[in-house]
Amino acid sequence: MVINRDIYLNRLIASKHNGLIKIITGLRRCGKSYLLFKLFKEHLRNVGVDDNHIIQVDLEDRRNKNLRNPDVLLAHIDSKMKDNDMYYILLDEVQCVKDFEDVLNSYLKIENADIYG
Numbered sequence: 185m186v187i188n189r190d191i192y193l194n195r196l197i198a199s200k201h202n203g204l205i206k207i208i209t210g211l212r213r214c215g216k217s218y219l220l221f222k223l224f225k226e227h228l229r230n231v232g233v234d235d236n237h238i239i240q241v242d243l244e245d246r247r248n249k250n251l252r253n254p255d256v257l258l259a260h261i262d263s264k265m266k267d268n269d270m271y272y273i274l275l276d277e278v279q280c281v282k283d284f285e286d287v288l289n290s291y292l293k294i295e296n297a298d299i300y301g
Contacts, residue, residue, distance in 0.1 A: 217242070
């Protein structure tokens with residue numbers, strides 16, 4: 185069963201490119217990841233954003249355990265940013281990264297990065 189989250193999706197869409205970090209909060213298992221990785225990502229694709237400009241990382245996934253190191257995460261994201269076009273950085277469970285605030289703030293200084301977590 186698919187539950188549309190139009191209100192929340194529209195809030196994310198309205199917040200694009202506002203120069204702030206967009207953080208989705210809520211109870212565990214309430215659909216935050218679905219909103220970000222499915223609905224919002226689908227919106228980005230529908231408006232013409234290339235998949236190469238959507239950087240998606242689920243930090244709770246055991247396969248991404250190495251990315252919980254802030255320096256490794258920064259290097260990973262940087263390696264995906266190949267040009268000056270806009271990049272959408274979608275991070276799930278960002279609190280798994282020690283000093284995640286520093287990682288996020290690093291991308292606030294970059295004009296072609298829009299950050300969601």
